[in-house]
Amino acid sequence: MQRWESKLSRAVGYGLGAAALGLAGVVAGGTALARRVVTPDLSPAEPVLLDRIEREDDRIIVWLRGRHADLPGQYSLLFNGDAGHARVGPVLAIDRGAVSRQVLQVDRGVLQAGARGRLTGWWYATPEAVGLRTERIHYETELGAAEAWILHPQKVRRSQRGRWAVHVHGRGALPEETLRGVLPLARAGITSLVISYRNDPGAPAGDYGRYGMGVAESRDVDAAIAETLRRGALRVTLFGWSMGGTAVLRSGTTGRYAAAVDGLILDSPAVDWPALLRHQAAAVAAPRPLADLGITLLKRGVVRGGEPGGIDFPSLRPQTVGRALQVPVLLHASRGDSFVPCAGAEALAASRPDLVQLRLQDEGEHVKLWNTDPEGWEAVTEQFARALPKPGWRGDLLVPPVRLD
Template identity: 30%
Template sequence: MSTVASDSPVPGTPGAPSPARRRRRRRVRALIAAAVAIMVLLCAVVGGIGWYFAGVATQVDHSDEYPLTVADVANGTVTLPRETSTERPGTWALAWKGGRALLGPVVSRDGDHVVRKVASVTQGTLTKGTHANIDHWVWGDDPKKSLGLDFQNVTYQSKLGPMPAWLVPGGPTQGTSTKGTWVIGVHGRNADKLETMRAMRAVHALGLPMLSIAYRNDVGAPPSPDRKNHLGDTEWNEVVSAMGYARAHGATGVVLYGWSMGGAMVMTALRKDPSFVRGVVLDSPVMDWNATLDKQGSARSLPPFLTDVAKHVLQWRIGIDLSDYDQRRYAPKLRTPVLLYTAKDDGTVANGPAFTFARTAPPGMVTHVKADGGHTEAWNVDPAAYERALTTFLKTVG
């Protein structure tokens, strides 16, 4: 009996996809393309926001703003909108384009306005409707015109060329000497030598010369190659150059005195060249750029992840390592006495790192003065208390 095997079935040729399957494939491809486009767009938006805020941080800007409108001027008083800055006690100036007045105490206030005494009008004419601002630098001219202190316009050599500075020689106890310990004043970001003038009388009264310096990108100073602010990461070189100028002109040591970003600069200069530094004074200093940029991002309602992106962009754009500006890392090894002023209502710089720095430094190395007021306004709120602490410290290290 024979058996005939049946032929195996020949596989059929696959047919074309059904219309429904083709539609599904097109939808999937479209969804993938849309998702990729959205991701690219989000990355561009996030990167753009990061680029913008990094640009804000590095922008060089010396323009003036006058957000207040004078409501009235009468009988030796000025009426201003009621704000924290306009009703705060202490020593302040009212500045406007082409003019300046020293303000006295508040004499009255209501829900919308505050009335202050005008101690003197030092420049221009103050009239109703003038656009002005509260200036915590107080003085707007050189040390001779503003404070009656003799000074010299000098230049010190830096890597970028000659930098301008004011040299106020030693005062009553040393005549006009430039010998001994010098104080080197270093203003903050986008500020000016004028910021340092609030300390000059106290320094001068002790007979210590004071060198208030301009640095790269200041008005009248050489610009940086990229014309950007580097948050102190390159600007500290000018502090070291100023120390060299002081040494060459009779200084036997220096006290570095930094306001705001100037504080970050002098702390870096201290780490680079500590041998000539007798002491450091810090007024509302940046003691950690990461924390300060976080604070400023929060004030602009920037989500934390966008702030982080901005910080990464910032580090890439100007070549800074922000972690190098966390002074808490160096506090345990501090060997130079520091006088530290922090302002209770500082809306610009994060205070927490300064408190930690003071707490973790070796015992007795940091004298921490906690003051009222806003950023770099400890002197304005209570000049006498500020100068007592400064005078005591300088007598110790000068």
């Protein structure tokens, strides 16, 4: 996220400077902004410096400096180009700009003063670390085979056989991001399929090697649902994070296998893309006309995204999404999310109070809501999953059984 904001800032800075040259400069700035939105980052930023390490009795304490080093809650510390992974607890102290946290576990690598890294909300370094029986598989998408993980609940009651979930990470993240959502669903007897999708390291490249803002990615979610149905799923819960939330909303409402979906769980979802892009442009001092131009260029396909023919922005707004909803939705959002404002989630909840349950926190950065309150987050998620009705009935109409070609 930080690297995306840095590159967006440079792109907008170029556009603002060029704007002084006239219309051509404005177009150049809008084009640069639009390209940044749909272009995958090759490597994540490492804004956190491991300043020093202390040992107190049997505890290891790290002192960190940099952006988001003082976030409330517990996190993964990825360092040395993600080669190292440690889990750190809440903030213990702040001294002259440095933040101390206890190291709870080192999963890989060696912590050394001077290393650079980043705090993420992922927590689990591998699917096996969740503690469930895991299978590593490939599933077929329209672009080719993509990697995925199956995590099996320890005990499945007969009534829960055939219940699956598909977990979908956000823009620029990896499947590890979603593993926090597996255990509460496993306790409800649900088998989880954690997927990679187009442009991920374990999946084929998308059109032009770019993102489709959840629209193109939703067809990979459709393919993942098909994989669960082939493996015996009778009902599927979709769980999406950030842009993965966009993909899940689309797949669960208008996707090919929407009739098999019994509910949606969303964390920090991108629900209102026009408002989101204007917010992110404003964060780096881009005037609204420049952001609007970037949206128009993506919508018309002048700037190519990962969706042939352009991005369907009118369908990526809360009111449009709300009208299409047919199953219950649990929506985790935070007033502390500086990257995807919670206004879109609130608007979606307001548009469909009959289906949407909004869990709105006061603190928690983007896709880091679990990290500030893991017990509460998991309890609500598990309760929602347990209560989901069987799919098939939509009002007074019985949807025909889902069939695979």
